[in-house]
Amino acid sequence: MPLVNTKELFAKAYDGGYAVGAFNCNNMEIVQAITEAAKECNSPVILQVSKGARNYANPTYLRKMVEAAVEETGLPIVLHLDHGDSFELCKDCIDNGFTSVMIDCSSKSFEENIEITRKVVEYAHDASKHPQCPYVTVEAELGTLAGIEDEVAVEHGSESYTRPEDVEEFVKRTGCDSLAIAIGTSHGAFKFKPDQCTRDPETGILLPPPLRFDILEEVSKRLPGFPIVLHGSSSVNQEYVKIINDNGGKMVDAVGVPEAQLRKAAQLAVCKINIDSDLRLAMTAGIREHMVAHPDHFDPRQYVGDGRKYVKEIVKHKINDVLGSNDKI
Numbered sequence: 235m236p237l238v239n240t241k242e243l244f245a246k247a248y249d250g251g252y253a254v255g256a257f258n259c260n261n262m263e264i265v266q267a268i269t270e271a272a273k274e275c276n277s278p279v280i281l282q283v284s285k286g287a288r289n290y291a292n293p294t295y296l297r298k299m300v301e302a303a304v305e306e307t308g309l310p311i312v313l314h315l316d317h318g319d320s321f322e323l324c325k326d327c328i329d330n331g332f333t334s335v336m337i338d339c340s341s342k343s344f345e346e347n348i349e350i351t352r353k354v355v356e357y358a359h360d361a362s363k364h365p366q367c368p369y370v371t372v373e374a375e376l377g378t379l380a381g382i383e384d385e386v387a388v389e390h391g392s393e394s395y396t397r398p399e400d401v402e403e404f405v406k407r408t409g410c411d412s413l414a415i416a417i418g419t420s421h422g423a424f425k426f427k428p429d430q431c432t433r434d435p436e437t438g439i440l441l442p443p444p445l446r447f448d449i450l451e452e453v454s455k456r457l458p459g460f461p462i463v464l465h466g467s468s469s470v471n472q473e474y475v476k477i478i479n480d481n482g483g484k485m486v487d488a489v490g491v492p493e494a495q496l497r498k499a500a501q502l503a504v505c506k507i508n509i510d511s512d513l514r515l516a517m518t519a520g521i522r523e524h525m526v527a528h529p530d531h532f533d534p535r536q537y538v539g540d541g542r543k544y545v546k547e548i549v550k551h552k553i554n555d556v557l558g559s560n561d562k563i
């Protein structure tokens with residue numbers, strides 16, 4: 235099966251009450267871990283590549299690795315641009331075989347966001363421009379998340395929730411295929427400041443405030459059947475944080491979105507859940523643990539291999555226990 239766009243995957247996910255995981259890829263081991271996990275779970279999967287990943291790993295290498303994963307697994311895989319910040323970047327990805335792109339102009343004015351998103355949609359939906367994938371799906375964003383969105387850093391406290399009253403006009407005027415909304419998630423492994431949280435009296439771990447499900451419900455009422463995307467959806471699983479900290483790391487008060495809330499979102503209109511930080515934590519945990527246990531090792535296959543093992547483990551857990559996309563092929 236060739237790479238696919240998100241159209242059919244999201245239609246099935248919406249009707250089936252589950253979400254497809256969108257996992258960030260930066261190197262071969264991460265691509266392998268995600269796609270082997272998806273294969274074992276019989277799950278569709280979105281491999282997403284940020285501008286930073288393209289700069290790190292080289293766009294051709296990343297695309298070829300994803301093509302290799304398609305060949306190896308036979309799964310329906312989407313190759314998606316994460317947080318594209320310009321028409322030119324989206325066009326370059328579309329011209330080079332991506333089947334889905336995100337144009338993120340959420341930090342611009344409403345009108346500017348519409349104008350640039352519309353331009354990307356026109357190009358992405360024009361089969362004559364890219365016959366290898368006649369319909370490239372486009373994700374857009376309304377509202378801003380705290381954290382780093384590639385070059386766009388949004389300070390905690392300056393983020394803004396999506397305004398439900400804007401979404402119908404935005405989707406109608408842009409023609410986008412899915413919409414990322416801001417309901418309280420943020421990028422990275424430190425999603426909530428300690429003063430926004432309570433603390434578990436036994437473990438001392440931070441307990442974050444709930445997401446704004448009222449906004450999600452209002453948005454989906456206004457856009458019935460339309461796929462919604464959640465960014466910043468790592469849960470910052472504390473077992474990996476502990477392995478990191480027990481093996482020379484220092485990640486104090488790292489906290490993410492509780493899995494139960496993501497499960498609930500996946501059962502509602504959320505069809506795509508973005509996860510990057512959890513893979514970074516798993517990779518780091520595997521490598522740190524290996525290095526401390528085997529100070530004499532210097533073969534990267536040994537320690538990066540352990541990182542890959544943990545990434546695969548966390549992706550399987552997400553698919554089976556959080557997203558619900560297992561056995562959906």
Ligand code: G3H
Binds near residue numbers: 258
């Ligand atoms: O949304 C951000 C993703 O985690 C990608 O991060 O820009 O560092 O590759 P990056």
Ligand code: 13P
Binds near residue numbers: 468512
């Ligand atoms: P996390 O930092 O929560 O993994 O979010 C990733 C993301 O939204 C990528 O676009």
Ligand code: ZN
Binds near residue numbers: 465466
């Ligand atoms: Zn994101």
